[in-house]
Amino acid sequence: MTTALVIGGGVAGPVAAMALQAAGISATVCEARPGPADDRGAFLTLQINGIDALRAVDVDVTGLGFPTPAIRLRSGTGRLLGEVGTGQPLADGTVGVTLRRGDLYAALRDEAVRRGIPVEHGRRLVDAVTDGDGVRAVFADGSTAVADVLVGADGVHSRVRSLIDPTAAAPRLLPVLDTGGFAPPQDTGAEPGVYEMVFGKRAFFGWAVAADGGVWWFANPPWRPGAAAMTDAQWRTWLRELFADDRGPAVAIVDSTAGELHGWESHDLPHVRRWHRDGMVLVGDAAHATSPASGQGASLAVEDAVELARCLRDLPGPAAAFAAFERLRRDRVQRIVRAGARTSGQKAAGPVGRVLRDAVMPLALRTVRRDAQNWIHHHHIDRDARVTA
Template identity: 45%
Template sequence: MTRALIIGGGVGGPVAAAALKRAGLEPVVYEAHPGPGEGLGAFLTLAPNGLAALRTVSMLERVRASASFPTTRVEFVNGSGRRLGLLGGEEHLPEELRSVTINRAALQRAVADSAADQGVGVEYGKRLARYTESDSGVVAEFTDGSTAEGAVLLGADGIHSTVRRALAPDGPHPSYTGLLGIGGYSPVPDTPPTPEATMRMVFGRRAFFGYQSAPSGETYWFANLGHSELTREEIAARDDAEWQEHALGLFRDDPPEITRIMRECAPSAFRPLGIYDLASLPHWYRGRAALLGDAAHAVSPASGQGASLAAEDALVLARCLRDINDVPEALAAYEWERRDRVERIVAEGRKRGARKAGSANPAALLVRDMTLRVVFGLTARFGSQGWIHDHRVDFEARATSPEGSPR
């Protein structure tokens, strides 16, 4: 049986493991952290296309059971609280495929447990240091000195991927989007709840804020703050309370519930993370190693698609390795099938993210709000997000090695 070494037990790694197992391979997942749920960002939203991919590998039920609440609509307002648009309405979809918001740790646990139920465990505390390749296989070397051998190695190790650095050393690095991200959960019983299953997103005067009331009584919130790029050390140089004051100041002229929600949250939620994306690598595979998820193509969180695309990648990779015997050829077919779709979504996410930073110029804000009203109006009317959400990977369809596939 073909052994597949999967590096990274975040979202894409366990999904790939379950899909590869179905495809008749023998997958093993190696995760650097000592347990699930230690990634970036407090919570995320899973879109219908990602939920459909999870359904294919029998992970949907467990993931939905771990989700916090449905988020099937997004209402956009400006800094005065005036509505700019309302998107969503997923009534045409079966209930199980309607978008949900989930705590990141809960998602990682759900996919890891589900993979384990299907006979693939995640080995924690295994950080890949490097890998070497021969004609017949790959050897992964971990920082604890241990090694593992397989016929193929898949890098599901996130935006700062070690596998990517080895596979495409001269390739582009992730680009800073100009935004810092913060977010958390606030107990705010006296804030008017958001409408059912609706996340409200505020294009504020100086920064961007999103929030939704949870059935638990908490408010889930996040904010994106325009800022020059900072190193980890520069972020650490300010303490949590200073970051909290900075964020509160940026929203001082926006709807008052924003600062009310933020004041109720623990200061540790205000330590920001730089938000990066990765538009286009020269190649997603070399020889017997390939990348998936953020390692191959990190999309801005503004697209709400990163986790869903990682799950789609996982299915396509497994299908190609199932149906095409030659490993490099299978990896080429995978890249060929995925690249266009993913790069279009990365570009879309960048466009959305660019409008979030706000402006000191009231005329620029006016133009932004007018543009957004038109964009959201057209999107709602013509359903122009359908190509993202309605995509389904047909796992049963036979993969073929395409004419003119890259490399």
């Protein structure tokens, strides 16, 4: 039986392992962290293309979150710029969902374990050597493991990517930071499940009301050095200053949020020159990290996992399978990365850019075809269809 080592235990890793198992390939997930990261990050959206791809491996996580089928965009003055959907529902009425990142990690990991897939923590990859016997992985604790293929699902700062191509370009720093949290129920003027997003005078703010009435929110301040090391008090002071002149509940939402606030930088990968070499291949953010503004990071990772397993199932050997996988995926994901970068740029617009954006966006949203983004959201993978070289 063909064997695989999957490096990374976030979204792409466990799904890749389950998809590979379904294709008759024995997979082991190796995660660098010493234990589960069920409290990592705030929340994310899983769009209908990601939900559909998860169903290809018989996994459904929609019950972990709440439906979020639409987004309302406003200016900092409170003016409604327009409303966009997150894709037409699937045939059974399913729409995109918002869920806690840690809940998604835990559900995918636990399902992989339930299916008999080993998930090993504290396994930080430092090197990999390919030879006639496959790929020998070397870990930080000195241990090794050998498999026929090694799948790099280890994120935007992927070690596997640097092993495939030591001269690979570094991830690109995006012009906005990310922070967010969970506030108690309060009157925000938002309908349950409909995202409200505000292009504020100094920063971008968004929120949605969950099924229990709680407010899940995020903010995108402009990038500044040292922000990742700021304290909770510093973050709160800065956010109050950023949103003080905007109409809306941003300041009240932030002030009512319990616990410590943290922020982090975001990166994307406009172009990864090499996705594979010998018995190693990249999936998810390791191959094509996109701005969080695209809302597609998790969904694209799931799509990758399903497509890679199909290619390894149907084609003779890793070289042919990896080439077909890249052919099936590269154009689509790079197009979405470009779209996400444009959206991030709009969030960081200067004074003149804000005026132009707020003037043009309502017209653009009214004239754009409602199905213009179907190519993103209605991407279906037939897991039973055979892949040809």
